[in-house]
Amino acid sequence: MNVVIPLFNDWEAVSLLLERIREVVDRSLLNKLAFLIVDDCSSTDYTELPKGVGQSLSILRLYRNVGHQKAIAIGLSHLASLPDQFPTIVMDSDGEDKPEDIMRLIGASEQKPNHVVFAHRAKRHESLTFRVFYEIYKTVFRLLTGKVITFGNYSLIPGPLLRKLAHVSEIWNNYPGGVIRSRLPYTATPIERGRRLAGTSKMNFVSLLMHGLSAVSVLMDTTAVRILLFCVITSGISAAGIGVVVYLRFFANAYVPGWASYLVFSFFIVILQAFLISLLLVFIVLTYRTQIHFIPAKQYSDFLERVEKVY
Structure with a gap:
């Protein structure tokens, strides 16, 4: 099973996240996890990462900063280009996507096979201002698109759907919105959002607004x-x-x-x-x-500098 983690300068948080995964994930599952960190052209680099967490850890180095959503699309496209396809978990690097809930995503996937399973945010820990604007964003999204979006990036993609999703151009702008637009089957399971393990959040009003507009744009x-x-x-x-x-x-x-x-x-x-x-x-x-649409599976390599094998 693959774990895709987009990252920009959050090396301390991702180190703590990997340590946390080693602590809480069952050993039989942990030994099957292959971690793929998508380094979104960070201005800093790691000094040391935990060793022996899962069966492998690789870093995709990008030529330029493309943003969180595009980094996810590049990571998924890289995995889709490999000969074998495995279930893939997408989670953030800051720890707000709790490792304890990986088993819940897997359980929901077993109940609904061949469905992309998202983590429905049952409870959040951000500031009141952020939560108010997030509720406004969800309301506007529903009014403009007729769809209800209560989930973010934390999800599990079944192996058979990975290549199909990598050919959906809309995930380049917004991964959750792209899944909705793709008409691939998806579901959501209630999961409480965790707290950041280290550092400060890079999400502010402007980035939240741009994230909302990108989500709406995929359902143009x-x-x-x-x-x-x-x-x-x-x-x-x-x-x-x-x-x-x-x-x-x-x-x-x-x-x-x-x-x-x-x-x-x-x-x-x-x-x-x-x-x-x-x-x-x-x-x-x-x-x-x-117009000709950008297909991540075909053009992601233009942004890929190298694949760095940690272990």
Whole structure:
């Protein structure tokens, strides 16, 4: 079984994570684990990593920093290029994905074979501000895409699905969103999120916003249709408002205040904006469908500097 761990400068945390895995994972399973750390062009390097954790530990060195999601896609694509395919666990390097829950992912996978199993975040330990914005992100994601996303990267991919997932272009932007877009079967099991083992989180408001936008972008078609329907509804309400004012002004013996003309003009501006947004969306979707998409399985090697074998 493979374990993919994307990493950027979190060498202390990943060392503690490996030690924790050695402590809590059953020995029979531990001896089958092959760790793959995807070094996202870190500016620092490890001084020492724990030895003898699992059957092997390798580091994928990247030419440049590509971000967390792309690092995951590169790691999965590298494993998909190997002759044999094994179940693969994706987990963060900071320890917030608890090693104790690996068995729970495996158990859920046994109950639903050939499903990608995600860890549904039943409880989080971040600051109140972060949790509030995260809830806003989930709400906006549901409104724009019609999908519910309550999970992150912590997951288990069955061996037969690994190559299929590596050919899904959307995982390059957002791994969980790419799985949703791929229409591969997936499920989620409730798992409490842990606490960072060392260092400070690199996730801030800007990175959370970019992560949310990347998740929405992989479901561009659905998002565009929903925004288009919203524009149509808004235009219909505005047109009805204009009709009411015109009726009261010319066909009913009712007093029409002087600001009614400004109200009609405002409704007209709303209709014009809705039309322009709809037109822009149509062109964006058509462009998206005609362009050549990035396939991680075919192009990941362009970012791969070397594979470093630790043990």
